[in-house]
Amino acid sequence: MSNMKTITKNRQYLEYLFLLGPILCIMGLVAQYVSGTRSLIPLTLLITGIVIIILWLFIGSAARKFWGRRSTQVSTNAIVATLAVLGILALINFLAVRHAVRLDLTENQLFTLSPQSQQVVKSLQQPVKLWVFESNQNPANRELLENYRRSSSQFSFDFVDPELKPGVAQQFGVKSAGEVYVESGKKRQLVQNLQPGDSLSEAKVTNGITQIFSDRQAKIYFLQGHGERPLDSVQGGISQAISRLQDQNFTAQPLNLAQKSAIPTDAAAVVVAGAKRALFPGEVNALKNYLSGGGSLLIMVDPKTDLKLDSLLQEWGVKLDNRLAVDASGKGRLVGLGAATAVVTQYSQHPITKDFGNDISFYPLSRPIEITPVKGIEQTPLLITDNQSWAESNSEGEQLEFNADSDRQGPLTLGVALAKTNSTPSATQANQDTTSSRLVVLGNSEFMTNGLFEQQLNGDVFLNSVSWLSKQDQQVLSIRPKEAKNRRINLTPQLGQLLTWTALLIIPLIGFTTAGMMWWRRR
Structure with a gap:
């Protein structure tokens, strides 16, 4: 009888050992959490506790009674079924992560790259990286670039805050937040200049990738032989402008029309930068023929200069005023200059200036431009002074004062962009878009010289003018922007x-x- 009591008492003690299992498991988990590493002691405690719990569940008498209940069996079946479902979901999630498939169920496929973009990205043979220099990341921009990265392992991107990483921004020549560059090897090219709230353009990103692999660089010819601004780094030169052109995949070439009777057929645009002496009649005719054949011309003329281009400009409805643009608003003091420097903060909605907002560009000793409407020519004033400016006829005087009899009250136009559609393209311009001619006339050339080029928006005025004239604004691929349909x-x-x-x-x-x-x- 006493033996039976002893056996019963020992079984009770063994069953109480069940409590040791959960205690050891908790001790093992706590020890691992505190240590932060998977050491031997926490692992031993955890395994010992699990073993004790398993032994109790299968050999203890209380356990046998527990498992014999119908409620226990029903609950066990429910738990097993739940664990099976969770295991299946975990497996599906694992396969989805390893083999992701995205479905765009929007009506216009708003979150899917166009077939043209997919083809360009999938055909990449070497790494391409897109750099977005912006302080506040736009989630829509990241989602678009993620679509590019999913299409090809050769594509990558990075968002850089110019203020936090000024060194990286300086390598790309970033002047303000919002600039987007594409890079491959040693080649870099500006893709887009984002304004606050703007989104990346799929068309511009895709065409930027296409253009950076293009073997053909657009050639910009600078007229020489008439005292134009030198292309090197001497005083008054434009070497900074030439360097930035090369960064944007342009090639700058000198052009002397006294040696060549016509503009080269591979010219994307011709620039007349601050010539001091008149052009010969044959040179003027060469420029006229070039324009009539679908060419593009940038003319920058300083005051007190007669280049004998009146016949050419008259055909486009442009006349250079011989007076000096004077700015009495005091804005010139912001850049350390006087009233003879015209400061512009008003721009037109043209591809050259549409992103300038109210920022500053300035033009020391500039001349106004008068525009007369001409049928068939689209004329857009680019640079407009404010009401406190005027065209001064007596620039030799000791003081610049407005004279209502001889001066012209502002606002004044200091730059104009013109475009004309040609019905009879010239066969000599086979490499040009012969359906349209483009002309930009600026009443100043000093704004783009070394030292002034990098200040404010001066460089952007020149670079954007060259890009527009070379027809870089006409995308290689025609990708329509995707818009959600109005279902309101x-x-x-x-x-x-x-x-x-x-x-x-x-x-x-x-x-x-x-x-x-x-x-x-x-x-």
Whole structure:
């Protein structure tokens, strides 16, 4: 009898050992969490506790009684089924991560790259990286670039805050946040200049990738032989402008029309930068023929200079005023210059200047431009001074004062962009877009010289003018922007009030009435 009591008592002690299992498991987990590493002691405690729990579940008498209950069996089946479902979901999630498939169910495929973009990215043979220099990341921009990266392992991108990483921004020559560059090897090219709230353009990104692999660099010819601004780094030279052109995949070449009777057929644009002496009639005719054949020309003429280009400019409705542009607003003091420096903060909505906002560009000793409408020519003033400016006829005087009899009150136009469609393209310009000619006339050339080029928007005026003239604004690929269709329901005020009362009063009243009727029937 005493032996039976002893055996029963020992079984009770063994069953109490079950509590040791959970305690050891908790000790092992806590020790591993505190140590932060998977050491031997926490692992031993955890395994020992699990073993004790398993032994109790299968050999203990209380366990046998526990497992013999019907409620326990039903609960066990439910737990096993739940664990099986969780295991299946975990497996599906694992396979989805390893083999991701994205479905764009929007009507216009708003979150899917166009077939042209997919083809360009999938055909990449070497790494390409897109650099977005912006302080506040736009989630839409990241999602677009993620689509590019999913299409090819050769594509990557990085968002850089110019203020936090000024060294990287300096390598790319970034002047302000929002500039986007594409890079491959040693080649870099500006893709887009984002304004606050703007989104990346798929067309510009894709065409930037296409152009950076293009073997053909657009050639910009600078007219020489008439005292033009030198292309090297001497005083008054434009070497900084030439360097930035090369960064944007342009090639700058000197052009002397006294040695060549016509503009080279591979010219993307011709620049006349601050010539001091008149052009010969044959040179003027060469420029006229070039324009009539679909060419592009940038003319920058300083005051007190007669280049004998009046016949050419007259055909486009442009006349250079011989007076000096004077700015009495005091804005010139911001850049350490006087009233003879015209400061511009007003620009037109043209591809050259549409992103300038109210930022500053300035033009020391510039001349105004007069525009007369000409049929078939689109004329757009680019640089416009404010009301406190005027065209001074007596620039030799000791003081610059407005004279209503001889001076012209502002605002003044200091730059104009012109475009004309040609009906009879010239065969000599086979490499040009012969359906249109483009001309930009600026009443100043000093703004783009070394030292002034990098200040404010001066360099952007020149670079954007060259890009527009070379027709870089015409994308290689035509990718239509994707827009969500308007699915909004336009309600009349009466219908809006009806829906409001229905949601706030009628539907709740129906619910309460139904509940009250059910309660009354069950009484």
